[in-house]
Amino acid sequence: MAVEGGMKCVKFLVFVFNFIFWVCGVALVAIGIYAQVALDKALVVSSASATGSPIAILVLGVIIFFVSFFGCCGAWKESYCMVTTFAVLLSIIFLVEIAAAIAGYVFKDKVRSVVEDRLWDAMRKYGEDEPLTEMVDELQRDFDCCGANNYTDWATIERFRANDTVPRSCCRVNTTSCNVHPTSTTIYEKGCLQGIEAWMKKHILIVAAVALGIAFFEILGIIFACCLMKGIRSGYEVM
Template sequence: MAVEGGMKCVKFLVFFFNFIFWVCGVALIAIGIYAQVALGKALVVSSGSSAGTPVAILVLGVIIFFISFFGCCGAWKESYCMVTTFAVLLSIIFLVEIAAAIAGYVFKDKVRSVLNEGLQEAMNKYGKDPAVTEALDELQRDFNCCGAINYTDWANIEQFQANDTVPRSCCRVNTTTCNVHPSPATVYAKGCVQSIEGWMKKNILVVAAVALGIAFFEILGIIFACCLMRGIRSGYEVM
């Protein structure tokens, strides 16, 4: 028995909000891919825990994408089972997002130390591991940075100590001697930890805005899904 009256309105609201979820899922997938590409080299030289962050955003986007599609089908077919499953899954995702937001706030001060440790470890492998060497060179060129804290960090690396040089990827200008006896005039003075932190702070507002928007629509989606479940169940009871 199809839902009637006000429940029809709720049905189309559930369908509409699921379409919004679908768009949010696509947005998260895009943000995850963008973060993975933009921070790709930083993630190679950093720790495994930080490398999983863009992947986690991407996975969350995929999950929301499929759950919203599931909810749309449930609303359109007026399936009590599908709408109930959708509401439960959406509630679980909402709780996980709250837990992730709290964890991110609590551990936000550890980002600098994790980046610093990862970069220092990568610098020690410079010239020995081709993949790390290439990643670190590209990171320094892309973020206009040199070393972890600053360019003097390279003085602690064995292969650069003797002749007082830094990698050519630190150079402000493309000359053959810019990396010899480095100074702020010839190489990037800012460290990569500071540069990456600045990039993350600049882009975190976009992520936060998307997350808040998704959370708002999730709450409304759960409420309307529960109302639709009640309407569908009442229809079955009348039959």
């Protein structure tokens, strides 16, 4: 039994939604890759606690990518089982996203502590680990910063305390060495932790906007899928 208006429109909306949802999945994959690359440089960390969020975003994007493809097939073939499975999976993804957002808010202070600890660890190994040294130098040049909290942090590192100097990447100008003095204008005085926090606050707004957009489409998708399920179960032939 064909329904000329309502269910035919719902089927079309489910199909269109899944295409948009597929695009959202691609966007999450891109954001996850970008965040992983950026944090590897900005946070100078390789621990699971710091890289977990970008990887989680990347995995979520891949899952959404395949779930949306599954939803498209279910809508096109008018399969009650596939549409039901799609609605259930989408609901689970939505709940996981809410849980992740709550966890991110609760543990935001811990993230700062982890970043600071890793920065200090990188500073202590400066000059001993070449790749790590290059990342610290790049971090200080990119954020115009010096040390974790400020330039005096380098005075606690043995090799720099003896000569009263800081790494060349702390210099405002390209010189062979940077002597540290309280009134020095040749080095960056602010710490890298401040720069990283500012960077994260700036980019978290973009991530939040994308997340809200995806959540909105997920809710629409669940509603449309439930309507289509009801129509198929009622024995209507959706054209």
